[in-house]
Amino acid sequence: MNSDSAHGSIALNPSDCTSCMLCVKECPDKCIHIESHPVVTDTGGARPVTISALDRFAIDFGLCIYCGICIDVCPFDALAWVARSTVPGQERQGLIHEMDQLASDWPAQEPT
Ligand code: SF4
Numbered sequence: 001m002n003s004d005s006a007h008g009s010i011a012l013n014p015s016d017c018t019s020c021m022l023c024v025k026e027c028p029d030k031c032i033h034i035e036s037h038p039v040v041t042d043t044g045g046a047r048p049v050t051i052s053a054l055d056r057f058a059i060d061f062g063l064c065i066y067c068g069i070c071i072d073v074c075p076f077d078a079l080a081w082v083a084r085s086t087v088p089g090q091e092r093q094g095l096i097h098e099m100d101q102l103a104s105d106w107p108a109q110e111p112t
């Protein structure tokens with residue numbers, strides 16, 4: 001467990017996320033939700049390249065145990081700790097942070 005988890009929250013840099021789903025697979029509480037769709041791009045090479053475009057990225061902080069695994073496993077450094085913006089006891093619905101909210105916390109700042 002990452003020691004930052006005691007007082008950190010999590011932010012997302014959507015432009016660095018490739019929708020690889022590694023964080024979703026490794027999250028022990030299954031509280032990360034990602035939706036994406038394939039986009040075929042012509043990079044000028046021998047054949048077109050298919051990439052995954054991010055449609056939704058959400059974290060349910062009502063379930064998150066702040067273990068930091070998602071941050072540790074992301075190969076693209078698209079997740080990072082930030083100062084906590086969620087107050088324990090908020091309405092459960094408010095604990096699901098969608099992509100816009102997660103991205104608004106980026107760039108990552110060291111928790112205080
Ligand atoms: S910090 Fe939260 S979202 Fe990330 S892997 Fe752990 S439980 Fe899942």
Ligand code: SF4
Pocket residue numbers: 016017018019020021022023024034073074075076077078079
């Ligand atoms: S592991 Fe990183 S790049 Fe992969 S889906 Fe999660 S945040 Fe995006």
